[in-house]
Amino acid sequence: MALSWRFLEAAPDAVVISDSEGTIVEVNGQAERLYGYSRDELLGSKVELLIPERLRGAHVTHRGAFMSEASFRPMETKIPLYGRRKDGSEFPVEVSLNPVPTGLGLRVVAAMRDVSERRRLEAAAHAADELMRQAVEIQEDAFAVFDRHGLLVLHNGAYRALMPDSLKGPLKGRSIAEIVERTTAASSFESEEASALFRARYLEALRTESGTDPVFLFHDGRVFRVTRRCTQNSELVVTIADRTEDERGVEALRRASAAKTEFLSAMSHELRTPLHAILGFASLLMRDRRTPLADRQREMVQHILEGCDHLMHLVDDVLDLSQIESGRMMLSTERVDLRVVLSEVVTTLRPDALRAGVSLHLAPCADDLPAVFADRSRIAQVLKHFGSNAIKYGRPGGRATFGAERTGEGLVRLSVDDDGVGIAEEWHSQIFQPFQRAGQEMGPVEGIGIGLALSQRLASLMDGRVGFRSAAGEGATFWLELRALEEAVPVR
Incomplete structure (x- = not known):
């Protein structure tokens, strides 16, 4: 008896032993701790004491049915069961029942386990799954996840809608190869070879992650962009966007x-x-x-x-x-002495500057200023645009300075610096766009707003770039950078 008692006390679950009438005849320490009753309070009480009051009537009926055909019943989670503590609080439990014949009559050994934490985790997992399902479902693009074996494990309604009639029934568990084959087979191709080639390319693109998302043109006129990424566990996440209207x-x-x-x-x-x-x-x-x-x-x-x-x-x-x-612009490249070009541009613009009351200056150039290999007339054209703007947006009595210097990156920078009205920050992102004209608040100014846009494109054709720095009321500096001749490659 002492050995049996030690076994009962060592059990990890709460154990309650009752007779055929449902009277408690023995409990272990786990049962006392789980329900909050002492052993003396439990012995002689009906097992319904441990059940919520709202369920006790039904439990008496269930207990009678069990005793009429008593057999072992393991713990299961299909039927929600609840226990009631001494303080009246309820909690979910799992219960196993084992009828044991004894010399004193039939005894029912009930092992009970508090599953509150498990139910909480299950509810949290279910909520997370539902959130994931809704997040996937609300996406307009088709979305699917394949496991490391290439089997579909998750998809949304948009993905289902892309499937042909030949793919009826559940999609989960189908292989990526089968889905691609059925999908591409639904499109018309001029030959089986063309269909097979398209299918192979499509399948390879889905399986290969790269920086460029492929675009597929189906023969029915639809255009799809396929994005694919691999997770750390080697699952393949595929997004298919219908870009027909966009294209x-x-x-x-x-x-x-x-x-x-x-x-x-x-x-x-x-x-x-x-x-x-x-x-x-x-x-x-x-x-x-x-x-x-x-x-x-x-x-x-x-x-x-x-x-x-x-x-x-x-x-x-x-x-x-x-x-x-239109791609028809031709350049005439040659070795260009930038000192000469700067001097010619200043001379050309000086009459306009005099009429506007703006003085033009040519900053001294370093003796080792390198030449560039570019289109001489286009360099002058860019500088004239910069200089014309410095004059148009300059102040009477102001000045504009032309200069050139070598930078530390094998480049030569030609610049036009003025002390005019400057450019407000809200115009900075648009300044090189065609037909955009900053400074209109000054009143009517000559031009249609394509000089800077043209300058940027000409610089790009000569493998160079343009830029500026400016603030409202603080003047502006526009510059053109070209590669120095010792590093320059002939521009075609």
Whole structure:
């Protein structure tokens, strides 16, 4: 008896022994601790004492049914069972019942286990699974996860919707190879070889993680972008986005951009012809010695010449921009002495600067300033745009300084620094975009806003770059960087 008692006390679960009438005849220490009753309080009480009051009536019926066909019943979690402590609190339990015949009659040994923590963890896991399911389901793109063996373990409704009619029924457990084969087979191909080649490429792309997401064009006109990533446990996460409408929109924009470029090019050519005629006849009027113009007339013709010259430069810029965008811009590269180019640009812009009350200066260049291998006229064109802006947005009595210096990266930087109105920060991100004009708050300023955009594209064609620094009211510095000749490669 003493040995049996030690076994009972050593049991990890609460043990309650009752007779055929449901009266408790023995308990172990675990039962006392679990329910909060002492051994003396439990002995002689009905087992219903340990059951919530709302369930006691039904339990008496269940107990009678069990005793009529008494047999071992293991712990199970299918039916939720609850215990009640002395303080009235309830908790979920698992119970196993084992009828044992004795000399004193049938005894029922009940082993009871508090599963509160397990139920809490199960509820948390279920909530996490439900959250994951909803997070996956609300994605507009098709989403699927394959295990390391290539079997589908998770997907959303959008992925299901991509599947053909031949893939009816549950998808979970199907292999990636089967899904790809059925999916691609649903599209029409000109031959079985083409279908097999497409299927092999599609399957390989799904299995291979790379930095570039492949785009697949199906023969029914649909376009899909496939993103795939591998987890630390080698699961494959696949996202398939239908980009059919996006691609159509991109193609429409591409056609519109090409049409715009062609229009600008054609318009520029058409404008140049009458402009040349106006410039030519105005020049003849200025030089006509037989019937010389009066001073007032000469002044008006001079305005015509200046206006036409300005318009011709705008037309040339538009034509250059359209040629760059269409890929037809040709460069004439040569060894360029930057000192000479800077001097020529300053000389060209000085009359405009004098009229605006802005003084132009050429900063001394270092003796070892290297030459560059680029298009001389395009370098001058970029610097003229920088200089023209320094004049247009300068203050009367202000100054603009042209300079060049070697940087520590094998580059030469040509810069135009002014003390004008500067550029507000909100314009910084747009300053090199076509037809964007900062500084309009000053009033009407000549130009259509393509000079800086053209300068950036010309710099890129010469394997260089442009940039600036500025703040409102503090002037601006624009610069062009090109590779020094000793490191330069001929630009094609």
